[in-house]
Amino acid sequence: MMQSVSVPIPQSAPIPAIPVREIVPWAVFGGVGVLVLLYFVGVEQGAASIFSNTLVHEFVHDARHLAGLPCH
């Protein structure tokens, strides 16, 4: 895969692309995790709700406002 190191490569050499088929499973896995985190900071007990009380909303409340999301 990588060629031998007979030629010095400058520090700013471009980086090799990662094959798409290697990215996709991680992108799906990571994407789901990212969306769950964003849901709890961004939307839970505002526009939508999984838990019945407002604890999550109130706890991360200031971060939601500063993140630029509609809050209440």
Add this chain to the structure above:
Amino acid sequence: MTMGDLLVRGMVAGLIASVLAFGFASLIGEPPIEAAIALADTTTNPAHATDDSPVVTRVVQRTIGLATGIAMLGTAFGGFFAIAFAFIAGRVGAFSARATALGIALTAWGVIYLIPYLKYPPNPPAVGDAETIQYRTAMYLAMLAISVFAAVAALALGRHMTAQSGAWNASLVAGGLFLAVVTAGYLLLPVINEVPETFPASLLWSFRLASLGTQFVLWTAIGLVFGTLTERALHGSQQPSLTRAGAR
């Protein structure tokens, strides 16, 4: 370097960046939030009472609550960032890992924060009608989706055109497409204004500027930390220390 490594690095970079963003948010963001809540307490509008809720005290909200919320955002953004980096690195232009990382971070800040922000600027507590939260969130997410769609379409077009027209012309056309799609979104989506006439304009400005800065600190730090963590891992394996020292 595997995709799993990149994802972990992205989330670690996000967590580190959130420490800086928390510092900024505490110093610059909390004063206008406190001022807005103090204003709400003096009005009689019952819609404003939510922020005085005893479920979580203000002290908790502005310290560990804020820290936790920003850490969750930072980790999520870092994970998203790593996925975007994996797709883009080595495919768009011939940049180093550090330059690619910073470029993606600033682009992400623009596309997923600044564009929706300019259409639907955030409001401090005490502003906004609780009845319309679903509608406002839906409109905000619609603007976000349009912005992300415009960016992906512009990137695809730019890459496609680079071979025939060169990087400069391809970038101009891609930028034009992005602006055209986003402008169409601005025109199509409804205007929302729930800021009371009596709300102090300077306080609103302070809050919105603090929001802008918090996200800017978060994304810039993600790009810089991720670039630093990744530069050596991506380039180092091809480069023994001897040739590296000689190249300096």
